[in-house]
Amino acid sequence: MSNTGQGTSYMRLRGVGDSLWVTLDPTQPEDLLQEDLTKLFGRLKHFAFQARVILDPGATHGHDDLIENLGTFLKENFGVGFVSGPPKKRSADEEQSRKRDVNRSWKHRRSEVLILAGRVRSGQKVTAKKHLLMMGDLNPGGEVVAGGDILVLGSMRGTAAAGQPSNEDAIILALDFRPTQIQIGGYVAAGLPCSPGTVAEYAFVENNAIVVADYLKANPFKRLPWPEVR
Amino acid sequence: MEGQIIVITSGKGGVGKTTATASIGAALALDGQRVAVVDMDIGLRNLDVVLGLENRVVFNIVDVVKGKCKLRQAAIKDRRIDNLFLIPASQSDNKDVLTPEEMVRLGEELHKEFDFVLMDCPAGIERGFENAIAAADEAVVICTPDVSAVRDADRVIGLLYARSITPKLLVNRIDAKMVERGDMLSHQDVVDVLSIELVGLVQMDDQVVVSTNTGLPLVMQKNSKAGEAFCRIAMRLNGHPDLPIEEPRTQKGFWKSFGQKIGLKN
Secondary structure (H helix, E strand, O other): OOEOOOOEOOEEEEEEOOEEEEEEOOOOOHHHHHHHHHHHHHHHHHHHOOOEEEEEOOOOOOOHHHHHHHHHHHHHHHOOOEEEOOOOOOOHHHHHHHHHHHHOOOOOOOOOEEEEEEEEOOOOEEEEOOEEEEEEEEOOOOEEEEOOOEEEEEEEOOEEEEOOOOOOOOOEEEEEEOOOEEEEOOEEEEOOOOOOOOOOEEEEEEOOEEEEEEHHHHOOOOOOOOOOOO | OOOEEEEEEOOOOOOOHHHHHHHHHHHHHHOOOOEEEEEOOOOOOOHHHHOOOHHHOOOOHHHHHOOOOOHHHHOEEOOOOOOEEEEOOOOOOOHHHOOHHHHHHHHHHHHHHOOEEEEEOOOOOOHHHHHHHHOOOEEEEEEOOOHHHHHHHHHHHHHHHHOOOOEEEEEEEEOHHHHHHOOOOOHHHHHHHHOOEEEEEEEOOOHHHHHHHHOOOHHHOOOOHHHHHHHHHHHHHOOOOOOOOOOOOOOOOHHHHHHHHOOOOO
């Protein structure tokens, strides 16, 4: 703890963000701490009025009563606005996810998605380096090839090859899923049975085979804690 | 005012391009338009037979393009229908004998001579197709309600769009009973996939075979459902685009059943 020049002080005051962060020694008696607070906040004068104050008892836990009492003391004597303890630390998992999210921030990322609107007709072939988003239909005899995922917001009746040449994590999604043939990575599936009604379906690789499932029911990305760049 | 050149195409063979060309051409001519039907199927000409004009062929389109005769010499006038002319294909050449550039020049001449020029395109998407669409202003894509015809029509539609020609769709040989049973694609299924403007629906009709074999245009045959449909299609192409499209339906009801039972109707 720093020496204030008029004796030993058991607290330190810092400005953190829009708050006043007060680090204190919770082992000291409360009246001694109040005395130190009076010295610190007396010098602040009107700067303490309506200020946000964080009382940090350090690494030790279980000082909620002390923080509440000192908070009441500060509010009554110096008119501070809001007093709280230090924010709780996040779990290791949450911290890791946040760190990864920040590392892979999409804010400055160049798009690798080819977005097309219209209809791919028989005999036409569309190739995308990574993901392909088709706002329209893929007709029988038409072909779409992508290095990543293929998403068709329409009727898919032609041939779709996703994850080319070897990305088996890719998916193929269509609102009306009736392809002639699909490929994901090195896997090929043909003659897929039509589902009753029109539901959004998607194909993915599981246990060395292509599986087709109802996209909304399966919701394959629901377990991701944060939006990730794909 | 210059006429317009309409190419009748399909991609797939045997879907009724020649019948449609002859029928629509005859219907337009009966409506008072000066019409030329041009057989672009060099080496495999058929349109002269369908129109019953095979014994009057002297010159053909290759002769016109190569300057061996004039357009008016090659154009055979139909004696039954005023204003209907046939420009036949050569039976002894192959499709490479003409080029798209030559067809564009011929098209300029045809524009001046006729109100409507219907080009009967050969099957396929090679040189014959290129020649047929080179001078075309519009296109009618014929498609039958089967998967292979739809796929070929779709391919042709893509090629037409690539040449800035917006095609119209004619669904031919619809069998309403088979559609009802679920054994045949409905015209809505075809339109869903091809997604272009529909110009008409023509139902399956035995009279087509009679017409082809006798050389009497379908639109001149009495009681031909297909002939009536082609007449309506011709009207839509001839300035009445909003004429309602009649959907082929199976005839039902007591009198129909009764008539069938006592042998009055088929």
